[in-house]
Every structure is written in structure tokens, then in C-alpha cells.
Amino acid sequence: MKLDDLVLEAAQLPQKTIAVAAADDDKVLEVIEEALKRKLASFLLFGKEQRIKSLLDDPSVVNDDVEIIDTTGPEQSAHLAVKAVHEGKADLVMKGMVSTSVILKAVLNKDYGLRTGRILSHVAVFEIPFFDRFLFITDSAMNVSPSLEQKVDIVINAVEVAHKIGYPVPKVAPITAVEVVNPDMAATMDAAVLTQMNRRGQIKNCLIDGPLALDNAISFEAARYKGLESDVAGRADILLVPTVEVGNILYKSLVYFANASVGGFIAGAKAPIILTSRTDSTNNKLYSIAMALHSLKSETEAQNNYLVSH
Amino acid sequence: MKLDDLVLEAAQLPQKTIAVAAADDDKVLEVIEEALKRKLASFLLFGKEQRIKSLLDDPSVVNDDVEIIDTTGPEQSAHLAVKAVHEGKADLVMKGMVSTSVILKAVLNKDYGLRTGRILSHVAVFEIPFFDRFLFITDSAMNVSPSLEQKVDIVINAVEVAHKIGYPVPKVAPITAVEVVNPDMAATMDAAVLTQMNRRGQIKNCLIDGPLALDNAISFEAARYKGLESDVAGRADILLVPTVEVGNILYKSLVYFANASVGGFIAGAKAPIILTSRTDSTNNKLYSIAMALHSLKSETEAQNNYLVSH
Numbered sequence: 070m071k072l073d074d075l076v077l078e079a080a081q082l083p084q085k086t087i088a089v090a091a092a093d094d095d096k097v098l099e100v101i102e103e104a105l106k107r108k109l110a111s112f113l114l115f116g117k118e119q120r121i122k123s124l125l126d127d128p129s130v131v132n133d134d135v136e137i138i139d140t141t142g143p144e145q146s147a148h149l150a151v152k153a154v155h156e157g158k159a160d161l162v163m164k165g166m167v168s169t170s171v172i173l174k175a176v177l178n179k180d181y182g183l184r185t186g187r188i189l190s191h192v193a194v195f196e197i198p199f200f201d202r203f204l205f206i207t208d209s210a211m212n213v214s215p216s217l218e219q220k221v222d223i224v225i226n227a228v229e230v231a232h233k234i235g236y237p238v239p240k241v242a243p244i245t246a247v248e249v250v251n252p253d254m255a256a257t258m259d260a261a262v263l264t265q266m267n268r269r270g271q272i273k274n275c276l277i278d279g280p281l282a283l284d285n286a287i288s289f290e291a292a293r294y295k296g297l298e299s300d301v302a303g304r305a306d307i308l309l310v311p312t313v314e315v316g317n318i319l320y321k322s323l324v325y326f327a328n329a330s331v332g333g334f335i336a337g338a339k340a341p342i343i344l345t346s347r348t349d350s351t352n353n354k355l356y357s358i359a360m361a362l363h364s365l366k367s368e369t370e371a372q373n374n375y376l377v378s379h
Numbered sequence: 380m381k382l383d384d385l386v387l388e389a390a391q392l393p394q395k396t397i398a399v400a401a402a403d404d405d406k407v408l409e410v411i412e413e414a415l416k417r418k419l420a421s422f423l424l425f426g427k428e429q430r431i432k433s434l435l436d437d438p439s440v441v442n443d444d445v446e447i448i449d450t451t452g453p454e455q456s457a458h459l460a461v462k463a464v465h466e467g468k469a470d471l472v473m474k475g476m477v478s479t480s481v482i483l484k485a486v487l488n489k490d491y492g493l494r495t496g497r498i499l500s501h502v503a504v505f506e507i508p509f510f511d512r513f514l515f516i517t518d519s520a521m522n523v524s525p526s527l528e529q530k531v532d533i534v535i536n537a538v539e540v541a542h543k544i545g546y547p548v549p550k551v552a553p554i555t556a557v558e559v560v561n562p563d564m565a566a567t568m569d570a571a572v573l574t575q576m577n578r579r580g581q582i583k584n585c586l587i588d589g590p591l592a593l594d595n596a597i598s599f600e601a602a603r604y605k606g607l608e609s610d611v612a613g614r615a616d617i618l619l620v621p622t623v624e625v626g627n628i629l630y631k632s633l634v635y636f637a638n639a640s641v642g643g644f645i646a647g648a649k650a651p652i653i654l655t656s657r658t659d660s661t662n663n664k665l666y667s668i669a670m671a672l673h674s675l676k677s678e679t680e681a682q683n684n685y686l687v688s689h
Contacts, residue, residue, distance in 0.1 A: 197636050284658075314624075326507050326632075327636035
């Protein structure tokens with residue numbers, strides 16, 4: 070499967086509405102216009118109405134699928150966009166020209182926010198040239214140095230996303246610098262604990278085996294060389310990284326040096342939160358939207374997807 | 380410059396001798412035979428003499444440039460190889476079929492070892508397809524979670540290697556998940572401190588500027604987008620990683636996903652220590668040998684190199 074296929078499939082799903090916080094920006098509107106052309110979603114655009122209208126390449130996109138809500142600035146845009154999802158007027162939040170912290174503050178608001186019992190975490194799916202399948206990486210953006218309990222939530226968030234994208238039982242590799250438990254490296258112990266929690270049914274709907282190093286998580290040859298007896302080694306779908314530094318640097322290494330494409334969003338809230346950055350390519354932003362839309366599939370839609378993809 | 384050029388240039392340097400600990404292994408002998416063909420060095424091969432002789436593809440390589448020293452096993456091989464360097468009979472140590480911990484134990488031995496005042500650290504140089512220059516990464520193998528003081532040594536070790544390979548004043552980027560100081564991320568504070576130590580002349584012969592994220596350390600466009608005023612951003616030669624996890628995973632990401640070539644060795648001892656692994660390609664092993672040989676250049680040889688390369 071390709072990320073472009075995810076976009077095509079997303080257009081076939083029942084139409085959802087994306088609330089964009091601070092849409093009054095040329096780059097943000099560029100991807101929104103592209104998404105509208107591909108019939109990916111309807112949009113509620115929060116921001117300065119006049120500015121939004123003046124920045125549109127093609128003003129005719131403002132039709133039944135687009136509503137512009139005039140606001141006083143980015144903070145109010147974030148507040149109203151999140152509230153629109155809270156009230157059921159929209160299904161996803163997308164960050165426009167407003168800082169991530171402002172969006173997240175609104176998301177975590179007790180009155181109109183989108184909290185669940187779980188922590189928020191970033192889930193990214195990569196398409197890497199010459200690599201034969203998707204690779205999910207989590208969490209490369211939100212949680213700096215997650216505790217074991219937080220890692221459990223991070224895995225659950227990623228497994229739910231993978232499930233909706235066509236992985237009934239994704240293989241999860243908690244990756245560290247080595248594939249053996251080393252008491253001097255706390256992440257190797259967390260990896261072992263997560264593995265056993267999975268075997269005891271405490272983390273469901275996936276297969277966890279770690280610690281693994283990156284090479285033996287994704288390469289059969291490297292796994293075989295180390296003599297690893299594992300259903301995950303060599304064929305991991307989801308890489309759980311130990312810290313945000315590992316995740317961020319691995320993410321950028323794949324984009325800058327391996328020419329990978331990527332989509333991602335924040336999972337763990339009541340609705341997906343799409344945090345694209347100005348420097349992301351338009352395609353990567355579309356992939357993020359498509360991935361977030363897939364995550365909203367019903368169980369039946371997800372099951373149908375297995376039949377098609379696998 | 381290419382890593383293949385480093386190999387060609389290494390063959391032109393005054394001949395050095397490599398003491399190989401536990402050379403009685405087909406993969407180890409494969410790279411030694413290749414190095415001999417390219418006239419990179421002379422060798423002292425420690426190991427089971429009969430086994431070494433029987434494993435050689437071309438027994439005629441055992442000539443004036445090769446001496447085999449029969450040993451009782453890997454531990455004695457490591458002991459004697461390190462001792463040979465200590466006694467001036469060889470110039471570098473190379474790991475054969477013996478565990479890294481056994482070699483390092485010998486290197487750190489107080490009587491015949493190779494300690495200096497500095498810590499040992501791994502220095503790797505990458506040639507990445509479609510990236511226009513070498514990228515040094517340190518430390519991706521030795522120090523799990525280095526302290527600030529250890530990071531100073533790690534930088535000095537890498538700067539000395541880069542100097543001998545043709546970088547009079549290498550640009551050093553301490554990379555983290557972000558390019559701003561964040562008290563919740565200790566590595567960003569270490570990065571800022573290292574930068575200021577460099578400006579105060581406490582770390583010489585290089586230009587340090589951090590924290591930087593991977594993208595703005597290596598891409599001008601990403602650096603410009605963040606408005607970074609820096610002589611290092613966008614053009615870093617050396618990436619200092621915060622932990623072995625970051626280094627190891629970045630290293631493997633470059634090799635497995637970006638198809639990068641790499642050479643590396645342990646610096647900081649009285650002599651370079653080459654630690655190749657069975658899964659490394661023969662080329663990467665040769666690059667490691669070449670890089671270690673370059674690090675033994677005299678100051679005059681290094682200066683001549685600047686005239687040629689720059």
C-alpha cells in the first residue's frame with residue numbers, strides 16, 4: 070500500500086468535517102484547497118474571514134463544503150475549532166497558523182476540550198523508498214521522556230490507528246540501542262515489561278516484542294544474524310521510540326536522508342488533531358489528513374478494509 | 380570527497396601496522412585480505428594459527444606484511460593485540476572474533492592498556508546518497524547517556540578525527556528534538572553550555588552551535604525557515620547525539636533506509652580501536668580501517684591534506 074492510496078480511500082469514506090484553527094494563512098489554505106479538490110472532507114475555517122477569502126487561489130471552493138467563521142485571532146480560532154468538535158459540528162481539529170501549545174491548551178480544556186483517560190501522542194506512518202511496507206513511528210513529537218505507563222497509552226493509540234488503516238494485529242517493536250535487556254538502559258527494561266504485559270493480555274490487539282534494535286526490528290537478515298526468536302523481529306509495523314529525541318531525529322532522518330513520505334497526527338483525544346507544519350510538503354499534509362480520516366472509520370469500515378488490503 | 384577516496388589516500392600514507400585480536404574468522408580475514416590487496420597496512424594476526432591459515436582465501440598474502448601469532452583463544456588474542464600496540468609493535472587495534480567488552484577490558488588495563496585522560500568514544504563518518512558532503516556522527520556506540528564532561532571529550536575526540544580527515548575547523552551541532560533551550564530536555568541545556576564553552580575557548584579547533592534539530596543542522600532551508608543566525612546551522616559536519624539510543628538508531632536509519640556508507644572507530648585511546656561487526660559490509664569495514672589510518676596522520680600530513688581537499 071502507498072500513502073497515495075490512503076488518500077484515494079479516504080475520499081471514499083463517509084464525509085467528515087475538519088475544524089481548522091487559524092486558517093488565515095496561504096500554506097494552510099493551499100492544502101485545504103487540495104483536500105477539497107480531492108473531496109476528502111468538509112471544512113469549518115476559523116480565522117479572519119476577509120484574509121481567508123483574499124488568500125484563496127480559487128474562491129469558488131467556498132461552497133457547501135466550506136464554512137468560514139470570522140474570529141478575533143489565533144487563540145479564539147483554536148478555542149472555537151476545538152469547541153466545534155466538542156459540540157459535534159466537526160469531527161477533527163487541524164492546526165493552522167497558531168502555535169501547537171495554544172491548540173493543545175484548548176484540547177485539554179475541561180469544559181469544552183477533547184480529553185479522554187489516555188495521554189495524547191503522535192502517530193506517524195512512513196512510506197520509505199525501497200522499503201516494502203508502511204512503518205509507523207510513535208511518539209516523535211508529544212511526550213519527551215515517557216514513563217512506562219505513558220508508553221502503554223502511546224502503544225494503544227498507535228495500535229488503534231494502525232487497526233483502522235488495515236492492520237488487525239500490528240507488530241510493535243519497542244526499539245532501543247540494543248536487543249538485549251541492559252539495566253543501564255532503562256528503555257530496554259520498559260521494552261521487556263511492555264512485551265510481557267502484551268503476553269498477559271494487558272495490552273491487546275497487537276503483538277509486542279522488545280527490546281529490539283532498529284536493524285533487527287525491520288530487517289529479517291539482521292534479526293536472523295542475532296538469532297532472535299520473535300514474531301516481531303524483522304517485520305515490525307510500529308516502532309515505539311524511547312524518547313522524543315530518538316523519535317524526532319529518526320523522523321527527520323527518514324524525511325531528509327531516505328526521502329520518505331509521511332503522514333501523522335495526534336491520537337488519544339476524542340478526535341484526531343492534525344498538526345502540520347509550514348515546512349511539510351503539501352503531499353505530507355494531505356497524507357496527515359487522510360490518515361486522520363481513516364482513524365475515524367467505524368469498526369465495520371475497518372473490517373472491510375482488511376478484506377480489501379490483506 | 381568519497382569514502383573510497385579515503386581508502387585510496389590511506390594507501391599513500393606511511394605504512395602502519397594493525398594488531399588484529401582474534402583474526403581466526405572468515406569474515407575478519409576477508410577484510411584483512413582486501414586491505415592487504417589495497418596495501419592499506421601491515422598486520423599482526425592474533426589467533427589460532429592453523430585456523431587462520433586454513434581460512435585464508437589466498438595463503439600467499441602471508442608475506443612480509445603479515446605475521447601470525449598463535450594464541451590460546453580470544454582473550455589472549457585481545458590481551459596480546461593491545462599489548463603489541465602498547466609496546467610499539469603495532470599502531471592500531473582491530474577487533475576480530477572476540478566480544479567488544481573483552482577488547483575494551485584489555486584497552487583499559489592499567490599495565491599494558493591504551494588509556495589517555497579522555498574517555499573513549501565512537502566516531503563515524505557517513506557518505507549519504509544525494510547529500511553533498513560527509514557527516515560525522517558521535518557517539519553512537521560507546522557512551523550510553525554521556526554527562527556534559529563526557530560530551531566535551533566526545534566532541535574533542537571527533538574534532539581530532541575530522542581534523543585529520545581534512546576539516547581544519549569542523550562545525551559541530553549538538554542535536555536534540557528542538558532548536559531552542561527547553562529546561563525539560565536536559566540535552567538542550569548541555570548543547571547551549573557546550574556552545575558557550577566553545578566561544579570561551581574551552582573546546583578548541585571547532586565551531587559548536589546548539590541546540591539544533593537534525594533538519595536545521597543539515598538543511599539551509601530548514602535553518603532559514605527557523606530564522607537561525609548560526610555558522611553551524613544548515614552546514615554541520617559533526618552531529619553530537621544526546622544518547623546512544625539516538626546515535627544507534629540514527630546510524631542504522633542511515634544505513635538501512637538511506638543506503639549510506641559508513642566508516643567508524645573508537646577514538647580517545649592512545650591508538651584507534653576498530654570495532655567492525657560481522658554484519659558490516661566489506662566496504663564499510665575497509666572504510667573503518669581507512670578512517671582509523673587517517674587519524675594517525677602527523678600534523679604535517681593533515682595540513683597537506685587540507686591543501687589537496689579544500
